[in-house]
Amino acid sequence: MVKVLWLTPNFNHYKARFLNHLAKESDIDLHLLSGTGRTGFGDKTLQKDWSFKYQQIPVSKKKFGFSRKAAKTIKKRFNEFDWILISAEKKNLLLFISLLRLRSLAKKKGKNVKLFTYCHPLTKSGGGKVTYFDLVITKFFFRNFDRVIFYTEQSHNLAVEQGYIDESKAYWANNTIDTSEVDKNYSFDYPLKKPKHIVFIGRLIPSKKVNIAISYFELLQKSLPDEELVLDVVGEGPDQEVVKQAAAANTNIIWHGALIEEHEIAPILKKASFVFLPGDSGLSINHAFAYGRPYITLESKNHGPEISYINNQINGLILPQDTTEANLKLLEELLQDQTLLHQYCDEAKKKSQEISLENWISQVKNALLNE
Numbered sequence: 001m002v003k004v005l006w007l008t009p010n011f012n013h014y015k016a017r018f019l020n021h022l023a024k025e026s027d028i029d030l031h032l033l034s035g036t037g038r039t040g041f042g043d044k045t046l047q048k049d050w051s052f053k054y055q056q057i058p059v060s061k062k063k064f065g066f067s068r069k070a071a072k073t074i075k076k077r078f079n080e081f082d083w084i085l086i087s088a089e090k091k092n093l094l095l096f097i098s099l100l101r102l103r104s105l106a107k108k109k110g111k112n113v114k115l116f117t118y119c120h121p122l123t124k125s126g127g128g129k130v131t132y133f134d135l136v137i138t139k140f141f142f143r144n145f146d147r148v149i150f151y152t153e154q155s156h157n158l159a160v161e162q163g164y165i166d167e168s169k170a171y172w173a174n175n176t177i178d179t180s181e182v183d184k185n186y187s188f189d190y191p192l193k194k195p196k197h198i199v200f201i202g203r204l205i206p207s208k209k210v211n212i213a214i215s216y217f218e219l220l221q222k223s224l225p226d227e228e229l230v231l232d233v234v235g236e237g238p239d240q241e242v243v244k245q246a247a248a249a250n251t252n253i254i255w256h257g258a259l260i261e262e263h264e265i266a267p268i269l270k271k272a273s274f275v276f277l278p279g280d281s282g283l284s285i286n287h288a289f290a291y292g293r294p295y296i297t298l299e300s301k302n303h304g305p306e307i308s309y310i311n312n313q314i315n316g317l318i319l320p321q322d323t324t325e326a327n328l329k330l331l332e333e334l335l336q337d338q339t340l341l342h343q344y345c346d347e348a349k350k351k352s353q354e355i356s357l358e359n360w361i362s363q364v365k366n367a368l369l370n371e
Contacts, residue, residue, distance in 0.1 A: 001029050002368055005081045006052075007074070007095075009035040009064035013260040014283050016050065017178035022361055023052035027369065031081070033057065033073065035064040065092035078102045079111050083368055088119040088141040088148070090134075100144055114146035116368070118173070120305055121150060121159040128301030138164055149367045151175040151305040171370075173363035174355040175306055177283055178262075182290040185266040188349055190342050191273040191293070195228035196335055199272040199293075201265070202284050204237035207302065209279030211239070214246045214253065216276070219328055220335070221252070227335060228252075232268050234259050269293060273335055274316075274344070282306050289315065292349035294334070294341075309355060315347035 008015060011034040023030035030052040036059065059067040075098075078084070086092055086099060099115055106113045123134045123141075142148055142165040149171045150156040156172035159165045191197070198220075200213045210233060217231040229252060233243050236258035247253045259265050265287075269275070275288035276296045282304030288295040289309065295316040297303070310316040317334075319327040334341055 001027055002082045003029040003031070003080065004368065005031045005033060005074075005077070005084045007033050007070075007084065007086045009059075009061035011035075011054075011056070014177055017181060018176055018357055018360065020051050021178065021180070021357055022364060023050065025361065025365065028365065031055070033070075033077075035059040035061055035067075035070070062091075065089070065095045067095075071095060071098045074099070075102060078113060079106050079109070081113055083114050083116055083147075085116050085118060088117040088123065088138070088145070090123055090137055093137070096141065096144075115144070116147035116149060117141070117145055118149045118364075119151065121155040121162075121164060135164075142166075142169075145169065147171060147367050149173050149364060152308050154308045155305050171363070171367035173360050173367065174309075175283065175286070175304075176355055176357050176360040177286045177290060179286075179290050179352065179357045181262045182266070182287075185262045186270060186291060188292045189270065190345055192271050193338065195230050196273045197230045197232055197268075197271040199232045199234065199269060199275045199288075200277055201234040201269075201275060201287060202277050202279075202281075204233075204235045204239040204243060206239060207280045208235075208237075208239075208277060209298070210235075211242050212278040212298070213276050214242070216278070216324075216328070216331065217253065218250065219324075220331060221250075223328060224332060224335065229335075230254065230271075232256060232272070234265065234268060266291075273341060276331075280304070285309050285316075286352070286355060289348045289352035289355070292345045292352070294344040294348050296331070309351055311347065311351070315344055315351050 006019065022028055032052050032054045034056050057069055057073055059070050064070055084099065086096055103113055103115060122130055122138050125131050125134055147169055148165055150159060152174055153172050156170055160167045160170055198217060200210055202208045204210055221229055231253045233255045243255045247255045256268065269291040272293050274294040274296055277284055278298045280300055280302040281297045283306060285295045285306045295310055298319050298321050310318055312318050317330055
């Protein structure tokens with residue numbers, strides 16, 4: 001059995017669920033060490049009995065990579081593990097250097113502790129820019145990890161082709177959600193014909209742009225007066241006041257708050273024609289596809305790697321930022337053309353099967369057990 005320590009400054013519900021399934025594998029002994037995450041950003045955690053061993057230390061997400069407490073806690077337990085994961089991020093550089101030193105000391109004592117990461121093909125700076133320092137630090141990370149697992153096959157191929165990493169240590173595992181939990185609470189069906197629901201699901205923070213989702217929704221209400229449209233907003237965070245005010249003024253806007261249990265989310269997404277999150281997108285794409293729903297967003301340099309799952313105008317839409325009128329026409333067509341909408345739904349569900357939890361587990365195990 002391989003003993004794995006997974007370091008995570010922020011223990012969110014997406015991560016908890018899919019790691020719990022990895023921990024149930026008979027050849028994986030999974031331990032998590034987390035910080036306390038962040039407050040005021042709409043994050044929610046699940047409280048339940050996990051199959052992994054879990055320890056939390058009183059260090060915020062922001063300070064985790066620089067924390068002496070985190071470093072000391074890891075040092076005490078370092079030699080217990082076969083593999084230790086740390087994110088390849090600039091904020092974790094000092095902690096990573098500490099792990100390299102511990103790995104070297106362990107080898108001198110005959111203990112082979114290996115380091116791996118699950119990451120993007122490049123570190124980035126503000127605004128999604130890639131600087132010369134980003135290139136240098138990325139290559140430093142990848143050179144010193146024993147394994148690098150990329151979030152997507154596209155990310156893996158890019159890193160190898162650009163020479164950021166030696167192909168022999170590069171793997172990939174499509175980032176995922178707990179699709180099995182969705183399957184417990186939902187059987188695929190097409191959206192309601194009437195009323196037609198649009199769903200925003202994500203933290204209510206500026207980068208997610210719930211204000212733009214509301215603006216588009218109200219424009220659609222004007223351009224499609226014969227359609228009964230509903231905007232469901234799922235999430236909490238600093239922008240929730242925007243949603244509260246919009247819902248107070250428009251009875252067809254419904255704010256559900258933060259929901260993390262799939263049995264609460266399923267009835268909402270079942271009704272949806274599509275998921276619309278104009279801002280920076282990541283695992284919400286997986287979530288929409290797991291329900292067989294198209295995902296719609298605006299172009300951005302800051303999308304997560306999951307944006308590669310969207311096949312534009314096939315299973316979703318990636319709309320230009322500055323063509324509101326043309327964008328509205330595409331949304332109107334999708335809402336009015338049932339045959340087209342069903343095609344999008346079929347393709348979304350098909351993509352979800354490719355990026356399922358089962359495939360993720362198989363890919364991660366391949367990376368860790370393939371010697």
